[in-house]
Amino acid sequence: MALLEVDGLDAFYGRIRALEGVSLRVAQGEIVALIGANGAGKTTTLRAISGLMRAAKGHIVFDGHDIGRLGPAEIVRRGIGHSPEGRRVFARMTVRENLELGAFTRTSGAEFAEDFERVLAIFPRLRERLTQKSGTLSGGEQQMLAMARALMSRPRLLMLDEPSLGLSPILVQTIFRVIREINERGTTVLLIEQNARQALGIATRGYVLEVGKIAFEDTAANLMASEAVRAAYLGGGAA
Amino acid sequence: MDVFFQQIVNGLSLGGIYALIALGYTMVYGIIELINFAHGDVYTLGTFFSLAILTGLGVSGEMHGLPLVGVVLVTLIAAMLLCGLTGVLIERLAYRRLRNAPRLAPLITAIGMSFILENVMQLWHGPSPISFPEVIPNPAWALGGVEVSAKQIAVIGLAIVMMAALQLFIYKTKMGKAMRATAQDRDAAQLMGIDINTTIAVTFLIGSALAGAAGFVSGVYYGTTWFFNGFEAGLKAFTAAVLGGIGNVAGAMLGGFLIGLIEAIATQYIPGGAQWTNVVVFSVLVLVLIFRPSGLLGESLPEKV
Numbered sequence: 001m002a003l004l005e006v007d008g009l010d011a012f013y014g015r016i017r018a019l020e021g022v023s024l025r026v027a028q029g030e031i032v033a034l035i036g037a038n039g040a041g042k043t044t045t046l047r048a049i050s051g052l053m054r055a056a057k058g059h060i061v062f063d064g065h066d067i068g069r070l071g072p073a074e075i076v077r078r079g080i081g082h083s084p085e086g087r088r089v090f091a092r093m094t095v096r097e098n099l100e101l102g103a104f105t106r107t108s109g110a111e112f113a114e115d116f117e118r119v120l121a122i123f124p125r126l127r128e129r130l131t132q133k134s135g136t137l138s139g140g141e142q143q144m145l146a147m148a149r150a151l152m153s154r155p156r157l158l159m160l161d162e163p164s165l166g167l168s169p170i171l172v173q174t175i176f177r178v179i180r181e182i183n184e185r186g187t188t189v190l191l192i193e194q195n196a197r198q199a200l201g202i203a204t205r206g207y208v209l210e211v212g213k214i215a216f217e218d219t220a221a222n223l224m225a226s227e228a229v230r231a232a233y234l235g236g237g238a239a
Numbered sequence: 240m241d242v243f244f245q246q247i248v249n250g251l252s253l254g255g256i257y258a259l260i261a262l263g264y265t266m267v268y269g270i271i272e273l274i275n276f277a278h279g280d281v282y283t284l285g286t287f288f289s290l291a292i293l294t295g296l297g298v299s300g301e302m303h304g305l306p307l308v309g310v311v312l313v314t315l316i317a318a319m320l321l322c323g324l325t326g327v328l329i330e331r332l333a334y335r336r337l338r339n340a341p342r343l344a345p346l347i348t349a350i351g352m353s354f355i356l357e358n359v360m361q362l363w364h365g366p367s368p369i370s371f372p373e374v375i376p377n378p379a380w381a382l383g384g385v386e387v388s389a390k391q392i393a394v395i396g397l398a399i400v401m402m403a404a405l406q407l408f409i410y411k412t413k414m415g416k417a418m419r420a421t422a423q424d425r426d427a428a429q430l431m432g433i434d435i436n437t438t439i440a441v442t443f444l445i446g447s448a449l450a451g452a453a454g455f456v457s458g459v460y461y462g463t464t465w466f467f468n469g470f471e472a473g474l475k476a477f478t479a480a481v482l483g484g485i486g487n488v489a490g491a492m493l494g495g496f497l498i499g500l501i502e503a504i505a506t507q508y509i510p511g512g513a514q515w516t517n518v519v520v521f522s523v524l525v526l527v528l529i530f531r532p533s534g535l536l537g538e539s540l541p542e543k544v
Contacts, residue, residue: 051429052429101433150430
């Protein structure tokens with residue numbers, strides 16, 4: 001059984017349908033990319049999984065348990081970390097406080113210290129910024145903080161919403177390298193990206209979302225090779 | 240000059256009460272962006288609860304030494320608890336289900352809640368002012384030509400202790416950090432595993448408990464209360480919160496003391512005195528809002544709770 005199974009998800013904003021029968025699964029240890037145009041429903045899918053919005057229909061099963069009716073706080077406790085669109089760091093709090101909040105569900109001080117060192121080893125830049133208000137960080141540093149913060153809950157599944165958005169090409173490389181590293185250390189990843197080529201480059205499998213529906217699903221390699229996906233999302237034929 | 244310093248002491252006492260009330264306005268605004276119009280009435284309820292507890296304890300006049308300390312602590316803590324629970328109940332019954340409604344809906348509900356509390360209190364003690372027993376004896380110490388009474392020391396001291404405790408809570412405890420996080424970004428806070436219902440309830444608990452403390456202090460200080468007490472005090476405390484920068488905890492404290500001082504000074508030095516006090520207080524507010532729309536500390540220390 002997959003770690004995460006989403007089945008037939010419908011979601012609405014008011015009367016506007018955002019998701020229509022979205023089904024996807026993420027197996028333990030995978031990096032799964034969810035790609036698609038703006039407004040296709042990628043962020044909505046993640047928000048439904050983490051409980052920030054309630055799906056009108058469908059099931060979300062994590063680790064064998066239906067989490068579709070649970071609140072976001074409980075879903076974090078069950079092991080899903082979510083680094084949201086736009087980073088959403090607590091700008092008026094220090095980097096350290098942000099990381100402490102990331103560990104909000106955890107109670108052991110020793111484990112906190114261990115996780116703290118672990119994420120700072122992944123994001124050494126943050127160590128120099130610990131006492132700084134996170135609103136004063138650069139965009140790339142804020143993205144690192146958002147990811148580090150999500151990792152502080154020691155999630156089994158880490159969901160990343162557009163981690164490379166607005167970053168310089170060098171930083172984009174860093175972020176993707178880190179995602180791979182996080183995955184190699186044992187965290188399953190569900191990744192939303194505009195940057196489809198990069199995302200499929202590190203993913204095991206991928207889904208393409210078009211106006212609220214899954215249009216394609218396949219291994220990352222097959223999606224990269226697919227004519228239709230290349231034309232729409234990978235900037236034409238030149239792969 | 241003595242008169243001036245005397246008014247400073249009076250203003251600080253008054254300001255301590257405003258500051259305690261203002262904290263509740265600013266904390267609730269910070270976390271759910273609601274101007275809780277019922278908050279002034281929770282403060283009045285604090286005076287009523289305090290009186291009921293003092294009566295229940297059989298206190299009818301001045302107390303001294305250990306019994307005085309005991310009575311003050313018991314009454315204060317009980318009034319804070321009762322007001323705190325009232326605040327939690329108001330949030331649970333009236334505001335929570337409107338959390339995602341258009342902003343006007345909870346605002347109108349808050350005004351309705353205010354009417355309900357006022358009417359309940361009117362039923363409880365009638366429409367006329369009721370008096371408090373003189374619990375704290377009234378020796379006053381002369382510092383130069385300035386007279387400082389035991390009550391004033393108690394009021395100012397208590398306000399400062401409460402504020403220090405609140406600061407510690409907000410910055411040093413896990414729940415305090417959860418409150419600040421929720422105030423800054425509710426969705427992101429939920430993604431940290433913070434239960435925002437609990438966090439918002441705790442915010443109401445603390446804000447209303449501080450209003451309860453203000454109620455106790457004001458009852459003992461002025462020796463009187465009535466059901467409509469919270470209207471003007473609430474308005475001034477709200478003004479204090481806006482003056483300091485609504486949503487900003489340090490700003491509410493500063494604003495409270497400033498309003499108290501302005502009121503005391505204006506009463507003394509403006510010809511015609513007391514009648515013009517409110518005009519001066521609200522004129523200062525208008526001026527501050529013209530030149531610093533976000534309040535005195537609104538930008539320099541933007542820490543919402």
